[in-house]
Amino acid sequence: MDEVEVVVAHSERATLRVGGMFLKVDADQARLGIEAEAMSLAPVPTPEVLWRKPSVLATAALPGTTLGRLGGPATGSPVAWAAAGAAIRRLHDAPLPPWTGRAGRSVDALRKELADECESLVTNGVLPAGLVTRNRHVAEAALRPWTPAFTHGDLQIAHVFVDGDEVTGIIDWSEAGRGDPLYDLATLVLGHEEHLDDVVTGYGTGIDLEVIHAWSSLRSLLAVRPLIEQGFDPFAPGCEVDVLRSRM
Template identity: 65%
Template sequence: MEEVEVVVAHTQRATLRVGDVFLKVDGDPAHADIEVRAMDLAPIPTPPILWRRPPVLAIAAVPGQALGILGEPSAASPAAWAAAGAAVRKLHEAPLPPWPGPRLDDVAADLDRECAWLLTHAVLPAEVIRRNRAIAGAALRPWQPAFIHGDLQITHVFVDGDEVTGVIDWSEAAPGDAMFDLATLTLGHEERLDDLLAGYGADADRDLIRAWWSLRSLGAARWLIEHGFDPDAPGCEFDVLRSRMREP
């Protein structure tokens, strides 16, 4: 009998693994709608969809290992990171998906709201929050929309040797800022940015990637805390925010 592994679970969704099948249970059918459509449109490897019976989406496991996990050094080779960069570039150059992406005004309003919550609850020193809010401001400008994954965490990119075998979890895919994907993939792994950009291309804006590191970490902290995750674990979001204090 196959064991049932709980991959992730919180009040919004849960993902279970049974053998080589992942069962994604989501109370909002719109998330699965976007995931299915995005995987169909994406020009890079994605997991096969086995079946869908709302609220459950069943997908097959992809071969290989995740590029890494947040809070631990990535064991993937520089060539694997470069291959990931090339895959992300191919995605960003693909035709835009036909649904709306994040609005700049909404991103700015969400950032201000999350910073206010962090200050009120004193989960970090005020100077850390204010310093990162200032850095994050650079990302709040009109962007040329690209086809982005939208949640390109390091655990969502799988490689086998130096080859990308699949990218998972597409429910946040939309037209958006390409630098957001690059920042999300290297969050907490800033030392691998050069490897990633070796495959993506040298025209990536490092200052904007740096701004999105701050913005994503500020924006995610409350959700993580309220859903039982720890942004203060070593190498995670709070360490990313604290590291900005060491910069000129």
């Protein structure tokens, strides 16, 4: 009998693995619908959808292993990272989906969210004021107009599977939609910027490194408090707080 493995779980959603099948349980049924539609539209390898019922989406496991994980080693080869960059470029060049995703929040909304979160981090003693101020300054470069693309919206390395040097699939599309393509690239190399040149090799032109660094700082500032509330540790080596410290 297959065991049930809890891959990730918090108050909004949970992902379970049962043998060769993943079950995503989400209280937001609209978000599950977006995930299923995004996978059907994306011109890159995605998990096969086995079935869908209210609040549950079942997908098949992908072959291969992930590129790595935040706070852990990046196991993919330089060629695999370049292949990931090429796959992301195909996604960004695809026709736009009909909805706005996580990476497509307006500049004004992001600016307010960033200001509120920075104030909370300092006021509540979560992070030192100097660290927050420095990264807020770096993050400002991301707050500019951009041309929307079809974005994944949560393209962390644990969501990209490779077999050897080939991308076999990308998972977790619940945040997909129209957004800034550089947000995806920043998320992919978060904590592993040593592979940014490899990603650029595969992705090609149109990359502003200053904006990628800015999105890394912005994403990390916005993530620290929610991660703590969900039982994760952004202070672990190589994770979000270390990303923020690297900007000092």
